[in-house]
Amino acid sequence: xxxxxxxxxxxxxxxxxxxxxxxxxxxxxVGPIGGVVVIHHMPGYDPETRExxxxxxxxxxxxxxxxxxxxxxxxxxPDDAAAAARAAGGVPDDRxxxxxxxxxxxxxxxxxxxxxxxxxxxxxxxxxxxLAACSLPLxxxxxCYGAFVVNTPPPxxxxxxxxxxxxxxxxxxxxxxxxxxxxxxxxxEEVAELDRRLSELAKPxxxxxxxxxxxxxxxxxxxxxxxxxAVDGWRKIFAFFGTHLQG
Amino acid sequence: xxxxxxxxxxxxxxxxxxxxxxxxxDASVYxxxxxxxxxxxxxxxxxxxxxxxxxxxxxxxxDPAAALGLARxxxxxxxxxxxxxxPDDVAAAARAHLAGAMG
Numbered sequence: 001x002x003x004x005x006x007x008x009x010x011x012x013x014x015x016x017x018x019x020x021x022x023x024x025x026x027x028x029x030v031g032p033i034g035g036v037v038v039i040h041h042m043p044g045y046d047p048e049t050r051e052x053x054x055x056x057x058x059x060x061x062x063x064x065x066x067x068x069x070x071x072x073x074x075x076x077x078p079d080d081a082a083a084a085a086r087a088a089g090g091v092p093d094d095r096x097x098x099x100x101x102x103x104x105x106x107x108x109x110x111x112x113x114x115x116x117x118x119x120x121x122x123x124x125x126x127x128x129x130x131l132a133a134c135s136l137p138l139x140x141x142x143x144c145y146g147a148f149v150v151n152t153p154p155p156x157x158x159x160x161x162x163x164x165x166x167x168x169x170x171x172x173x174x175x176x177x178x179x180x181x182x183x184x185x186x187x188x189e190e191v192a193e194l195d196r197r198l199s200e201l202a203k204p205x206x207x208x209x210x211x212x213x214x215x216x217x218x219x220x221x222x223x224x225x226x227x228x229x230a231v232d233g234w235r236k237i238f239a240f241f242g243t244h245l246q247g
Numbered sequence: 248x249x250x251x252x253x254x255x256x257x258x259x260x261x262x263x264x265x266x267x268x269x270x271x272x273d274a275s276v277y278x279x280x281x282x283x284x285x286x287x288x289x290x291x292x293x294x295x296x297x298x299x300x301x302x303x304x305x306x307x308x309x310d311p312a313a314a315l316g317l318a319r320x321x322x323x324x325x326x327x328x329x330x331x332x333x334p335d336d337v338a339a340a341a342r343a344h345l346a347g348a349m350g
Contacts, residue, residue, distance in 0.1 A: 044282075046282075072301060073300070086277070087293075090251060124249045216280075
């Protein structure tokens with residue numbers, strides 16, 4: 001089996017025409033193959049998220065992770081960039097949508113592309129994956145434990161975002177949701193409310209909540225890592241993207 | 248969760264990192280995900296020199312008990328410093344905090 005792949009830092013055109021950094025990983029094949037936009041978690045465009053991006057390439061997808069903190073901290077280390085971005089109140093929603101649009105456009109421009117692009121995000125990126133799926137023409141979306149899709153951030157938080165439930169009717173692709181049953185953000189009640197609303201709207205979606213897992217159970221470098229949930233979650237992700245992004 | 252809970256404080260201080268001493272003018276104190284500490288959340292302090300860019304930062308990530316211990320130690324040190332070595336109002340405020348909120 002030929003399994004060569006290439007992974008590199010590239011520049012893409014994001015929101016407002018800004019040039020932003022991104023990490024592109026892809027199998028060296030003629031195609032046609034699907035694409036995946038990876039939205040990093042709040043701690044940033046870190047080595048673990050770039051490893052996730054390579055994992056999608058190893059599974060046969062062209063994958064790209066835009067550095068959402070490129071503007072606040074060009075060239076800075078991921079932890080310094082994350083500190084600067086959080087001090088500024090996080091990534092504005094419209095900028096996120098523009099950056100994901102730029103990343104998806106880049107994937108579709110590859111000669112190997114089949115034109116299909118999915119999005120996946122973790123932690124704050126889970127909410128942002130849902131936002132992107134309600135705002136852009138994508139073929140599949142995965143929300144990994146994104147908070148504040150249903151509930152409003154606490155008033156003392158500096159996070160300047162709003163819930164997204166009122167946009168659920170604009171969800172334009174199938175959604176896979178992977179959650180920890182012991183997570184408080186999003187809580188099981190919040191997940192259940194989103195599930196209920198998407199069912200009312202007849203939006204194709206598939207939610208799984210793992211017992212014994214809380215927030216960030218995919219994060220291999222954190223004590224929150226739960227191998228059983230993560231291994232099963234990865235299987236579900238690849239089955240889901242296989243259905244919606246291949247061919 | 249990503250809490251984004253932050254207190255921003257203007258400071259007069261120096262902090263040593265790489266490559267050397269920084270004239271820091273701002274501090275962010277926040278409770279959120281750490282980058283390095285093996286915990287889901289931590290009390291984080293960034294000492295910043297914003298005019299030098301985001302990498303001009305001296306950062307610590309403390310578990311909550313360590314943060315409380317550090318805060319108490321800072322207040323005790325200010326409250327017990329020999330008279331005349333620091334402004335009276337600072338010493339009085341430190342003693343008041345120790346007697347009240349942290350007592």
